[in-house]
Amino acid sequence: MNRILLSLLLLLTVSAGRSQSLQECIRMAEKNYPLIRQYELIRQTTEFTVSNIQKGWLPQVSATAQGTYQSDVTAWPQEMRNTLAATGLNLRGLKKDQYRVGVDIVQTVFDGGSMKAQRNVAELEGEQELARTDVTLFAVRQRVIDMYYSLLLLQTQAQMQENLIGYLRANEAKLESMHRNGTAALSDYHTVRAERLGAEQSLTDLHMKASSCARMLALFCGADSVKPVMDEPGLNGNESGRPELRYIDSQVRLAKARDKLLDTALMPKVSVFATGFYGYPGYNMFDDMMHHKWSLNGMVGLKMTWNIGALYTLKADRAKLRRQVNMAETNRDVFLFNNRLDQMRQQDNMRRYESIRAADDEIISLRTEVRKASESRLNHGIVDVSELVKDLKNEHNAILQKSVHEIEFLKEQAELNYATNGMQP
DSSP states (O other), X not given: OHHHHHHHHHHHHHHOSOBOOHHHHHHHHHHHSGGGHHHHHHHHHHHHHHHHHHGGGSOEEEEEEEEEEOSOXXXXXXXXXXXHHTTTOOOOOOOSEEEEEEEEEEEEEEOTTHHHHXXXXXXXXXXXXXXXXXXXXXXXXXXXXXXXXXXXXXXXXXXXXXXXXXXXXXXXXXXXXXXXXXXXXXXXHHHHHHHHHHHHHHHHHHHHXXXXXXXXXXXXXXXXXXXXXXSOOOOOXXXXXXXXXXXHHHHHHHHHHHHHHHHHTTSOEEEEEEEXXXXXXXXXXXXXXXXXXXXXXXXXXXXXXXXXXXXXXXXXXXHHHHHHHHHHHHHHHHHHHHHHHHHHHHHHHHHHHHHHHTTHHXXXXXHHHHHHHHHHHHHTTOOOHHHHHHHHHHHHHHHHHHHHHHHHHHHHHHHHHHHHTTOOO
């Protein structure tokens, strides 16, 4: 009796709440999965990176301060100093300790497309991270499918087991009455009773497993409870192909963008600059040799730099990027090959279950007739308990197999939708 009450309590726990379709569970699981927060973090990181690259067009300002002591400095030739000294002029030359405090400003005018290429690379790196996250999050669907149909199968098995227990209990009562009337042996009654108790044990085990599976699925979906339904799995409504293919596409685009970035490293850079400082010596060397005082100095100009050092590694860098593209294309071919195998297997399984299901109803009808005939013989005092128990189990297994075939068919259909996810055949 205690086992029966526990089983009923577990069944009520599992069955409570509104029914959810597979797609509803998938959407809830994806929203509840902690990785979902990474999307916003990736977008923010990409925006910060692009913003920093764009600031490369702003004037670059740097402040400097330096003090030096030199072993030698610019000075007048000794002969000229002697000649001018005769006229009363003392040309001391520059001091060996020199100081300056200044500001340098550089404004890029032409960068050869470097910052544009860097921005494109940064955006594509963000897209690749999003695509990688899509791949990880998409794998959640398979876990939901497995738990969803496992729970559905356990609940169906429990329901079928309850039906079997009902038949066994009814026939147990008949045999108990027949034994009291002397028309049935005690061993016959004990046989059916033992079968009923064993079936109740199995029911308790099924309810425990179903309750555990339901709790895991509910936790995965972020819900208080989840109740699956026997329904066509359908599509999610926003399918756009497998995320693995989008991730591979992002790898190829990123490698090509980095190849263009290599070209910009070979382009000349043009900038305007302004330099100003307060210190000693300044730009007027002759005056500073005669008067040891600090002065304000400034300079503006146009500068072009052309660094050809990138040529040394250009060939190897491009070869490495080409290999990255080739690896990505190979990964695409491997994925499509394995995906086609999965689709073929799932389609074959669906056709197999369709063929098997065609005979399920007839098998159930025949097993039911045989069970009824055994019960009729029992009612007329012709007792063959072993045959009766066997017929009850055969009918139970036939009904259970039909449900299993239906659930397995739905699961294969769901996994086929998962394998394609809107991909064109």
